[in-house]
Amino acid sequence: MAEGLNKKELEDLKNRLVRKPRLVWDTLSKAEKEAVFEFAEGYKAFLDRAKTEREAVQVIEEVAQKEGFKNIKKEETGRKFYRINKNKSIALAVLGEKPLIQGLNIIAAHIDSPRLDLKQNPLYEEVDLVFFKTHYYGGVKKYQWLARPLAIHGRIVKKDGSELDICIGESEDDPVFTIADLLPHLARKVQADKKMSEAIEGEKLNILVGSMPIGDDETKERFKLGVLKYLNEVYGLVEEDLFSAEIEVVPAGKARDIGWDRSLIGAYGQDDRVCAYATLRAICELERPGRTALALFIDKEEIGSDGSTGIKSRFTDSFLSELFEVKGEKGDERSLRDCLLSSMALSADVNGALDPDYQEVHEKRNAARIGYGVCITKFTGSGGKYGSNDANAEYLGLIRNLFNSHNVIWQAGELGKVDEGGGGTIAKFLAIYGMEILDCGTALLSMHSPFEIASKADIYMTYRGYKVFFKNL
Secondary structure (H helix, E strand, C coil), rough: CCCCHHHHHHHHHHHHHHCCCHHHHCCHHHHHEEEEEEEHHHHHHHHHHHCCHHHHHHHHHHHHHHHCCCCCCCCCCCCCEEEEEEECCEEEECCCCCCHCCCCEEEECCCCCEEEEECCCCCCECCEEEEEEEECCCCCCCHHHHCCCCEEEEEEEECCCCCEEEEEECCCCCCCCCCCCCCHHHCCHHHHCCCCHHHHHHHCCEEEECCCCCCCCCCCHHHHHHHHHHHHHHHHCCCHHHHEEEECCCEECCCCEEEECCCEEEEECCCHHHHHHHHHHHCCCCCCCCCCCEEEEEECCCHHCCCCCCCCCHHHHHHHHHHHHHHHHCCCHHHHHHHHHCCCEEECCCCCCCCHHHHHHHCHHHHHCCCCCEEEECEECCCCEEEECCHHHHEEEEEEHHHHHHHCCCCCCCCCCCCCCEECCCHHHCCCCCCEEECCCCCCCCCCCCEEEEEHHHHHHCCCCCCHHHHHH
């Protein structure tokens, strides 16, 4: 059919018919590039302050209050509201002009990340050293957590009922903690000859916390007692207080620019705080939308979304009931169901970017790439799409045209080759309500590692996409 076309006509035909991926940097003006780098500075500051889900909630609440959001449990007038669930998840809403029963525009991100949690009886001594026992949380490569500086964050409820928040290892003057690794000279049989998944045992992810004894040779467990004495003198703790505690061990240190050109960010917890920050900025800049905008910042995604602070809880339903009340609309069970059924949502979660050194696990035609904009993921799951939401064509078309019409640079992605692996998000749990939803977020290199990598250009386009979604649907 193309016979007789000249070179220019063929080129015009190609430009008209073939989709060409767009590198974000090629599309930006000088002013827009400056905006990208400025946005990244705020994001890095957020990462440094929000290394746990509790800290993320605190920072999100602080930002929301500055932007005029009110705690719906305390005030019922206005258009911007928030509610916190057990200090580990938070929802923000901007009331729209249309009735709630016509649906919401929802963006849901998770604020938990893979880490090490202390066990309930963590403190012990062995060969004159003192350790904390841990249990890893979420999908980790255990070897990545050895022989690196670690920080301790968390909340402890003491025997008198008072609460103590700790953060040790982030300040220049703080000590850090670590997990010792075996020297290569002795590692052949116990590590090197084993599969990577078996070389490091979960029970050996023990945090080194001290080595100075008190008392004399007759004193039992005098190295452990030395640490307990310190904890008691500095924090007023006794050993049993560690039972009623949520203490998380995370990589120590700040988010950093990567590369001579500073175009990338390396940091812990970008899955999924990159999408959480973009969502926060997008909803805070929203004033009077047509449909009510709802931003959900949710815990427990990395371990299946169970628990009272995960997306499977009824927290969303409860907050929505309160929104019906403050808006003066009928909020019975049927109205709530119809509202959610008519809603449109983005599961704001990351995807794995094409890794140049491991291209064989990706299907390159359908893999996300660093620098090519926010990633739209039609389906997640594994194998035959098990555990996936799998968005429909109509909704994909709507989001695609929305982004194109507002010059949001986007790309399509999937999580690896068929049968290679896979993963899930919270999309399928919101889909239970019957709403339209798909996954949409930033592509990362080294995902689930202690030092994940994202492009500043992609981060900015994620924010742009979320802002357009809230404002224009």
